[in-house]
Amino acid sequence: MTEVALPGFAATFLAGGGRDVDTSRMTDLPAFAPGTQVRLVDANGEELGLAIADPDNARLRVLAVPSDGLTKIDGTLLALRVERARAWRKQLGLVGAYRLLHGAGDGLPGFTCDVLGPVAVIWVYGEGLRALGRQLADAVIGFAQLSGAVVKLRARGGAETVEQDVVGKVDDKHLADESGVAYEIHALSGLNTGLFTDMREQRRGLPRFAAGARVLNLFSYTGALGLACARGGAASVTNVDTSAGVAAWAAGNFARAGFSGDKWRFETGDAIRFLARAQRDKERYELVVIDPPTFSTARGSPWVLDRDYPQLIAQAAAVIPPGGILWLAANTHELGSLTKLALKGLRTAERTGAVVEQGGLPPEYPTVAAQPQDRYLQICALRVQ
Numbered sequence: 001m002t003e004v005a006l007p008g009f010a011a012t013f014l015a016g017g018g019r020d021v022d023t024s025r026m027t028d029l030p031a032f033a034p035g036t037q038v039r040l041v042d043a044n045g046e047e048l049g050l051a052i053a054d055p056d057n058a059r060l061r062v063l064a065v066p067s068d069g070l071t072k073i074d075g076t077l078l079a080l081r082v083e084r085a086r087a088w089r090k091q092l093g094l095v096g097a098y099r100l101l102h103g104a105g106d107g108l109p110g111f112t113c114d115v116l117g118p119v120a121v122i123w124v125y126g127e128g129l130r131a132l133g134r135q136l137a138d139a140v141i142g143f144a145q146l147s148g149a150v151v152k153l154r155a156r157g158g159a160e161t162v163e164q165d166v167v168g169k170v171d172d173k174h175l176a177d178e179s180g181v182a183y184e185i186h187a188l189s190g191l192n193t194g195l196f197t198d199m200r201e202q203r204r205g206l207p208r209f210a211a212g213a214r215v216l217n218l219f220s221y222t223g224a225l226g227l228a229c230a231r232g233g234a235a236s237v238t239n240v241d242t243s244a245g246v247a248a249w250a251a252g253n254f255a256r257a258g259f260s261g262d263k264w265r266f267e268t269g270d271a272i273r274f275l276a277r278a279q280r281d282k283e284r285y286e287l288v289v290i291d292p293p294t295f296s297t298a299r300g301s302p303w304v305l306d307r308d309y310p311q312l313i314a315q316a317a318a319v320i321p322p323g324g325i326l327w328l329a330a331n332t333h334e335l336g337s338l339t340k341l342a343l344k345g346l347r348t349a350e351r352t353g354a355v356v357e358q359g360g361l362p363p364e365y366p367t368v369a370a371q372p373q374d375r376y377l378q379i380c381a382l383r384v385q
Contacts, residue, residue, distance in 0.1 A: 003039045011042045018370035019104035021060040034128025054126035061110040081107045082139040096177035099197045105366030116185045117176030120149040137167040194222050201362040207232020209325045213286035218271040223250025236263040244268045275315040288316045291329040313345025320384045330378045338378040353382035
């Protein structure tokens, strides 16, 4: 194990609970091979922790500190982390579909893991973490009593094509239950497997706004938010996504939950063009749900959240009658304030709005206070006047 003395700023960060040490500011750091285990010390030689080198992301991923009483990063460490994480999710009463491991907040920076029915999906965020990810899969399968796990290497930049390893038994498709709803999961597909666990609390809360409402669900993906509205008594739900494949996937989720017929629509197309047509045709929706990607080229030209979101909000406001709800989500810590973007969009539409709810990550997504950028999710619901 290589020993490295951390400069003052990094030692302070680690002492304050930080676990993803930025190496881009360390000019005299050795060139580590991905996956190298590193013992970290301060300027006086006092041990600070044990880390894995992740040069792909310019990080030292600190997996243990002296108070853990561990001398190396191995299967024992992984088992301890998974056991502790599983106990917290059990205390929360989570079953079926939930996040089991969330990076630094669970003592495993560079790793996340969702349990989706009988299977776990583990994401590793650098090539140097991949071998450890396979070991982690064994621990997850054992503690969560699963049939198998998929370990996905998520390349820097979030490319949709991923390399993956399968441990145990994983089918091409299976169902995962969340609050009595069975969602179809494609665990062996790319980055997105059919259900975003970070929206679990939002799927519980959306029905409060949906009863009797005509609902428009933009960037609908597999329809989970729209289905929550249907279950909440919506008069109708129109789901819009650019992919015909995920539209069919969404229709299957609706039908499985008992929602078939003309009230539940699945439109393949661009959200901006849909809103332009809806405004022209004087359509009105009492609840508009918008959960867009941070970045996309699906329209043929780049969609960038902080640049393009206000105009989309303005278009959405144009189809909402007075007293209707505009429900917004953003999935990046780099955005700043979602409420400010909403205000900008409403001003463009010459509308006003009152914030009725704000939210973020659910409790099985712990993040360390020293890394506020890990709390990426923002939710803002406004009553439009």
